[in-house]
Amino acid sequence: MKFLHTADWHIGRRLHGFDLSDEQQNAFDQIEQIAQQEQVDGIIIAGDLYDRRLPAETSVAMVDEMLQKLNLTDHLPIYAISGNHDSATRLATGTPWFKATNLYLHTDLSQAFKPVEVGDTQLFLCPYFEPFDAQQYFNDKSLQHLDQAFARVVTEMKQQFDPAKKHVLVAHFFAAGSSTTDSETNLTVGGLAAVPTDLLADFDYVALGHLHVKDALQLPTARYSGSPVKFSLSEASQKKGVWLVDTDQTPVQLTFKAITPIHDVKQITGRFADLMATADDDNVNHEDYVGVTLTDRQPIPNVMARLRDVFPRIVTLGRTDGFEPQVGYQGESSQQIQQKSPMTLLGDFYEEVAKEPLSPQQEKWATAALKTAREEGEQA
Amino acid sequence: MKFLHTADWHIGRRLHGFDLSDEQQNAFDQIEQIAQQEQVDGIIIAGDLYDRRLPAETSVAMVDEMLQKLNLTDHLPIYAISGNHDSATRLATGTPWFKATNLYLHTDLSQAFKPVEVGDTQLFLCPYFEPFDAQQYFNDKSLQHLDQAFARVVTEMKQQFDPAKKHVLVAHFFAAGSSTTDSETNLTVGGLAAVPTDLLADFDYVALGHLHVKDALQLPTARYSGSPVKFSLSEASQKKGVWLVDTDQTPVQLTFKAITPIHDVKQITGRFADLMATADDDNVNHEDYVGVTLTDRQPIPNVMARLRDVFPRIVTLGRTDGFEPQVGYQGESSQQIQQKSPMTLLGDFYEEVAKEPLSPQQEKWATAALKTAREEGEQA
Secondary structure (H helix, E strand, C coil): CCCECCCCCCEEEEEEEECCHHHHHHHHHHHHHHHCCCCCCCEEEEEECCCCCCCCCCHHHHHHHHHHHHHHHHCCEEEEECCCCCCCHHHHCCCCHHHHHEEEEEECCHHHHEEECCCEEEEECCCCCCCCHHCCCCCCCCCCHHHHHHHHHHHHCCCCCCCCCCEEEEEECCCCCCCCCCCCCCCCEEEECCCHHHHHCCCEEEEEEEEHHHHHCCCCCEEEECCCCCHHHHCCCCCEEEEEEEEECCCEEEEEEECCCCCCCEEEEECCHHHHHHHHHHCCCCCEEEEEECCCCCCCCCHHHHHHHHHCCCEEEEEEECCCCHHHHCCCHHHHHHHCCCCHHHHHHHHHHHHCCHHHHHHHHHHHHHHHHHHHHHCC | CCEEEEECCCCEEECCCEEEEHHHHHHHHHHHHHHCCCCCCEEEEEECCCCCCCCCHHHHHHHHHHHHHHHHHHCCCEEEEEECCCCCCCHHCCCHHHHHEEEEEEHHHHHHHHEEEEEEEEEECCCCCHHHHHHHHHHHCCCCHHHHHHHHHHHHHHCCHHHHEEEEEEEEEECCCCCCCCCCCCCCCCCCCCCCCCHHHHEEEEECCCCCCHCCCCCCCECCCCCCCCHHHCCCCCCEEEEECCCCCCEEEEEECCCCCCCCEEEEEEEEEEHHHHHHHHCCCCCCEEEEEEECCCCCCCCCHHHHHHHCCCCCCEEECCCCCCCCCCCCCCHHHHHCHHHHHHHHHHHHCCCCCCCHHHHHHHHHHHHHHHHHHCCC
């Protein structure tokens, strides 16, 4: 069987305030196109369809439309789970009806143990869960940590294994490290509860969601698809796309299919003057989302607004070597400043920020407040 | 055909802070039972399934379970619309799949004009809409008011009428009054936009939602079902239930089926001592939600807590004749009070409310604040 593996759509996500719905729609359109061109037997979505547990109406409408398009219009089977960003309860609405058209969307741990049989493959759709959910399901208080709970989950799944079939797990968690010999030590990597990768060994393929970097795990039979869209500057250098998973090969054959963004996310570094001078350079894609790092050390008046003229989707601004901050009020020395009265300082500061002097009423309030503060200081 | 007509479930609603979910589940169970006993051909839900556009997860789970129970377990067809309390967008999730099991849930005006054909009956499911939605749908800016818009909607529906069949409209609005002869005057009743009832004349039955009182409209062929649960003290005297609608009769035959609450909502009036004396009286249902009106004129210390001992679900407390309020501080005359310094008054007041004196730090702050206030008063 041939599956398309995607995850972490995070519909509703914003990038430093920019609406990403056009990017997400564009990525979806490419996913749909890849699925059709490659004639896949189904689409795996490994959790985090939404960016938040309480999605906006526009996000709800968008996810609804995407699932309808793939499943009802294109007649593509869907094998999906809820992730930690989804509300399992909200995502569950309608799911009992969806199976009729081969849309499987598991949101409760109890659903993980009844595999969906697709040709020669058993798909175990394991929604995101907390150790507490496993404690409840197995009625076993000893499942205190994710690695313990997940080991138990895998044991339970293996009882459903049909030896004549391939076994694919769809799950949403942080997979890293290996089980320790000391059963008392519970696996955490970088402070995060992790599932040791040796627990994944009995599956022919593990389609993971949770991490947005496809290269976070490089095992031959377990992968993150990563998100289809870059959601932060830290993902600037990553390739986004989906996996094609051919379970007819042993081991499974994995092919990465790239997704091209409308506007890329990039880090650019340079002198302010040089960056501004690219304005007429057609080789520079000024419409990308850019994190700008300036190498200048001088103060640059109104720098953000001027950069935005050339790079309208600028998302962050930094300096490589720090910069000489525009301290002091109109170039005054710290000694000059120290000689000013608190009231004068306050007035100057207000004028600097508000571009207008304190009103007489404001001055009266400020005087009274400073007086109270001074008296309290004297009493203390 | 035989339909059960209900509406205004308002799942998630609270009564003066009391969780009503047990009441709502109990009412639902009775609705299900009536539908089965009467072997109805379908259940009409005329809007406001939820109490709010953004329902809590517990409410989502409850509505999901109710619809699944009726439709998937009991195999009862459902003919439902969104009301003004629902988010049409959120309620729309899954609806394209629901039709496969005869669950029709219309959330968009465009769906109102394609009747659902059920035996000898055409059901027009018209979701709650605003005049603006009608303007958009008909591309007609002249539809400024609800009565104009609704007239146009009905005209459009009538083009779909099969003369050999009965015509049932399911809708959610305030129906009252009649069309004026002056087309420039738009119907409002008590300040609310209303649909004139003569616009409903061409239907064999109009199953309405919106008003919670079943007797709000007494036409032979148009009714509100009312809410299945009392949602406020103003509904205390109402009978709650559902309509059975037999469209084989002309005019349709309407039978009201009552729903019995777990705890009723009641207004009780009496002297405090008399109400307290009912504590051991088994004829008084102390577990009801009660709005208490006392006829006493004396102050009664700790009155709410004492009443709650006997009536744990007390929701409001009032007096018939007003009462002599417990004014003054420990019985002091207003003259005595006027002679106190602001600081003493503040301290007395704080102690009265907080049951402890001002701390030294609080006293310091209060003194400074009063001083500032006094100085400002002098300057002003």
